[in-house]
Amino acid sequence: EAAEKGGYPHFMLKEIHEQPAAITATVSPRVEDGMPDLRIPELSDEKLRSIRNIHLVACGTAMHAGMVGKTAIERLARVPAEVDIASEFRYRDPILDPDDLVIIISQSGETSDTLAALRLAKSRGVPVLAVVNVVGSSIARAADYVLYTYAGPEIAVASTKAYMVQLCTLYLFAFRLAYARGRLSEAETRRLTAELLRAGEVIQPRLADCEQIKYLASRFVNTQSCFFIGRGFDYALSLEGSLKLKEISYVHSDAYAAGELKHGTISLITDGVPVIALATQKQVYEKTISNAKETKSRGARVILFTTKDVVVPEGVADYVVRLDDYDELLMPLQLIVPLQLFAYYMAVLRGCDVDKPRNLAKSVTVE
Numbered sequence: 001e002a003a004e005k006g007g008y009p010h011f012m013l014k015e016i017h018e019q020p021a022a023i024t025a026t027v028s029p030r031v032e033d034g035m036p037d038l039r040i041p042e043l044s045d046e047k048l049r050s051i052r053n054i055h056l057v058a059c060g061t062a063m064h065a066g067m068v069g070k071t072a073i074e075r076l077a078r079v080p081a082e083v084d085i086a087s088e089f090r091y092r093d094p095i096l097d098p099d100d101l102v103i104i105i106s107q108s109g110e111t112s113d114t115l116a117a118l119r120l121a122k123s124r125g126v127p128v129l130a131v132v133n134v135v136g137s138s139i140a141r142a143a144d145y146v147l148y149t150y151a152g153p154e155i156a157v158a159s160t161k162a163y164m165v166q167l168c169t170l171y172l173f174a175f176r177l178a179y180a181r182g183r184l185s186e187a188e189t190r191r192l193t194a195e196l197l198r199a200g201e202v203i204q205p206r207l208a209d210c211e212q213i214k215y216l217a218s219r220f221v222n223t224q225s226c227f228f229i230g231r232g233f234d235y236a237l238s239l240e241g242s243l244k245l246k247e248i249s250y251v252h253s254d255a256y257a258a259g260e261l262k263h264g265t266i267s268l269i270t271d272g273v274p275v276i277a278l279a280t281q282k283q284v285y286e287k288t289i290s291n292a293k294e295t296k297s298r299g300a301r302v303i304l305f306t307t308k309d310v311v312v313p314e315g316v317a318d319y320v321v322r323l324d325d326y327d328e329l330l331m332p333l334q335l336i337v338p339l340q341l342f343a344y345y346m347a348v349l350r351g352c353d354v355d356k357p358r359n360l361a362k363s364v365t366v367e
């Protein structure tokens with residue numbers, strides 16, 4: 001097993017560090033002459049133009065990837081997209097139309113609720129595109145079309161590199177969809193595709209910054225409960241950062257859309273409670289920073305993740321983690337890395353079984 005870990009103490013850390021290679025393996029084969037190419041003849045530009053609604057369906061981390069995908073699809077292509085938890089979708093008699101597209105996302109391709117959601121969509125005559133990591137898995141076999149992610153085997157229960165390449169695949173899909181529908185010019189499509197291609201390079205410094213994140217984890221190691229806040233993409237990333245933390249470190253953690261704090265959660269903010277505020281999106285970062293300030297003035301210990309040039313006023317955060325310049329739309333690819341590392345180091349410092357957290361299986365094949 002030590003050999004399989006390639007010198008890393010845990011599979012999770014190894015897999016976090018494998019992300020640049022996974023990005024290249026997943027994105028490069030789908031770029032032709034600088035343009036995104038899904039390489040699925042049935043999903044031609046003409047077919048992409050005819051889609052009315054998109055339903056992204058998955059569980060856990062894969063569902064969180066779907067949330068990023070929804071935002072990218074709606075923002076770029078202006079196609080209505082909704083995200084569903086597979087176990088909800090399958091029992092809620094969803095409104096589906098043959099002109100819709102269901103996108104099923106799964107690392108293992110064996111999650112039972114996700115497979116059942118796929119079968120439901122197919123039984124209603126809706127085409128299903130699967131974004132799957134395991135070749136030949138049940139979901140890959142049952143879907144109409146497959147976009148494989150090339151993360152390689154993911155051993156740690158906590159999904160990291162599979163999430164990263166799910167995001168990349170959904171971005172590529174969103175670019176092609178938006179281009180096909182005339183919402184993105186060829187020049188802009190090329191620019192975004194080139195930015196996506198260099199994502200592996202963009203995250204390298206975040207992988208190298210692990211000492212900073214380890215230090216932060218050491219400051220919060222004895223915490224009982226933690227809150228993540230953000231808006232838009234940063235809310236989707238809050239959910240994923242929070243899931244990662246609770247899954248492997250057993251620290252109670254919740255994620256809130258920052259604007260929701262005032263609608264209840266802020267009553268839980270007392271002296272010393274950690275708040276992790278994510279503020280990477282220009283349109284809303286000032287709002288999130290002001291929410292962070294509200295928690296700080298009630299005694300919270302705030303870690304703020306933001307971009308290079310944002311001016312952080314006094315009294316907002318105890319610690320500020322800066323991300324490098326990158327296209328704002330793709331910022332989730334960069335932001336997720338320190339959140340994964342934070343969860344990892346919290347779990348290590350708390351003496352948890354990082355790769356095999358209690359009560360959890362890598363693939364949930366029963367309901």
Ligand code: AGP
Pocket residue numbers: 059060061062105106107108109110111114157158159160244247362363364
């Ligand atoms: C992620 O860290 C979790 N272990 C879990 O939420 C996982 O993403 C979920 O069970 C979905 O699995 P799948 O991608 O294999 O379908």
